[in-house]
Amino acid sequence: MPELPEVETIRRGLQKRIVHKRIAQCINYASKKSFPNQAEQVTAFMIGAEVVAVHRRAKLLLVELSSLYTVMIHLKMTGQLVYVDVAEHWGGGHPSDSLIHELPDTTTRETLVFTDGSQLFFNDLRKFGWMKLCPTAELPAVSFLQTVGPEPLDPTTVPGMVIPRIRRHNKTTIKAAILNQSVIAGVGNIYADESLWMARIHPATRVENVTDEQIINWLSCVKQVMKLSIEQGGSTDKNYIDVDGKRGNYLAFAHVFRREGLPCSRHPGVLIEKIRVAGRGTHICPVCQVLVP
DNA sequence: CACTTGACCTGTCCGC
DNA sequence: TGCGGACAGGTCAAGT
Numbered sequence: 001m002p003e004l005p006e007v008e009t010i011r012r013g014l015q016k017r018i019v020h021k022r023i024a025q026c027i028n029y030a031s032k033k034s035f036p037n038q039a040e041q042v043t044a045f046m047i048g049a050e051v052v053a054v055h056r057r058a059k060l061l062l063v064e065l066s067s068l069y070t071v072m073i074h075l076k077m078t079g080q081l082v083y084v085d086v087a088e089h090w091g092g093g094h095p096s097d098s099l100i101h102e103l104p105d106t107t108t109r110e111t112l113v114f115t116d117g118s119q120l121f122f123n124d125l126r127k128f129g130w131m132k133l134c135p136t137a138e139l140p141a142v143s144f145l146q147t148v149g150p151e152p153l154d155p156t157t158v159p160g161m162v163i164p165r166i167r168r169h170n171k172t173t174i175k176a177a178i179l180n181q182s183v184i185a186g187v188g189n190i191y192a193d194e195s196l197w198m199a200r201i202h203p204a205t206r207v208e209n210v211t212d213e214q215i216i217n218w219l220s221c222v223k224q225v226m227k228l229s230i231e232q233g234g235s236t237d238k239n240y241i242d243v244d245g246k247r248g249n250y251l252a253f254a255h256v257f258r259r260e261g262l263p264c265s266r267h268p269g270v271l272i273e274k275i276r277v278a279g280r281g282t283h284i285c286p287v288c289q290v291l292v293p
Numbered sequence: 294c295a296c297t298t299g300a301c302c303t304g305t306c307c308g309c
Numbered sequence: 310t311g312c313g314g315a316c317a318g319g320t321c322a323a324g325t
Contacts, residue, residue: 001318059319077318078303107303126302128319144320172296181320189318238305238317279298280318 002075004186005229006240006248007059010081013243014054017083018120022050025113034109034122034131041133045069058148058185070136079129083243086117125239149184152222159216166207166215174210175203176278190235190257193283195222197256202289203277209292228253256283264288
């Protein structure tokens with residue numbers, strides 16, 4: 001489930017692999033949800049266009065093209081972008097830690113073929129992800145980009161910006177608030193649980209019972225957690241791989257996520273519990289994170 | 294408007 | 310062994 005650190009890892013991989021490459025062909029395997037109703041625009045503005053840069057906003061990837069169009073890509077839960085170089089077609093093989101097998105496979109929804117013969121595969125087991133073309137000049141009008149909250153890792157994102165956004169949702173739980181993309185960008189289930197554990201806040205605490213000091217501390221924690229995760233190439237729970245087919249290693253550093261029944265690193269005698277908050281599986285240390293109703 | 298729930302999907306895991 | 314059902318979660322639409 002790609003969240004900010006996973007999408008950023010993919011962005012960096014794409015920036016390295018596909019910038020300055022020219023698109024020769026777009027192969028659509030199942031029209032559903034990859035470029036819905038955009039066949040004509042794909043032909044007109046992708047074929048022959050060169051990749052200028054790859055940007056990210058929240059969990060959305062933005063592949064900027066020389067045609068003045070941008071490919072917006074949302075991977076949702078199981079989307080993957082996997083790059084296969086020409087050398088691999090010539091028998092160069094994949095890195096030993098790569099999970100890549102034969103591509104395209106049954107999950108491949110779209111393949112971009114570049115003029116040098118390299119390929120970018122958009123795989124998506126559960127078909128929730130999508131790709132859309134948008135004129136680059138019209139990106140500011142995209143509703144998601146208008147409403148999405150500040151980037152946690154942007155140095156200009158300070159508590160003064162985040163506290164009022166969280167306080168707008170005073171009657172819900174702190175976990176629901178930070179998962180809300182209009183409050184802050186890029187937090188999903190993994191980093192919500194990890195950052196709340198680090199900040200010693202119970203996820204079911206109602207926002208009105210969380211102090212400003214706790215929010216300030218939480219913002220610092222989510223920044224630390226996401227920075228470490230990007231350094232580790234993100235989190236691979238089940239499905240996630242980067243552009244080169246490599247798994248992320250962050251879960252080796254996780255304190256609560258998928259660690260139910262294992263000891264808390266701050267309280268070795270206490271076991272991590274799994275509860276349900278905001279409709280999501282939620283992992284807590286019952287001693288670090290005491291519920292203030 | 295704020296908040297919660299259901300829908301979208303399909304592979305995996307559990308109990309019978 | 311097979312089958313049914315719960316579960317996984319990002320986001321949006323629809324409901325309260």
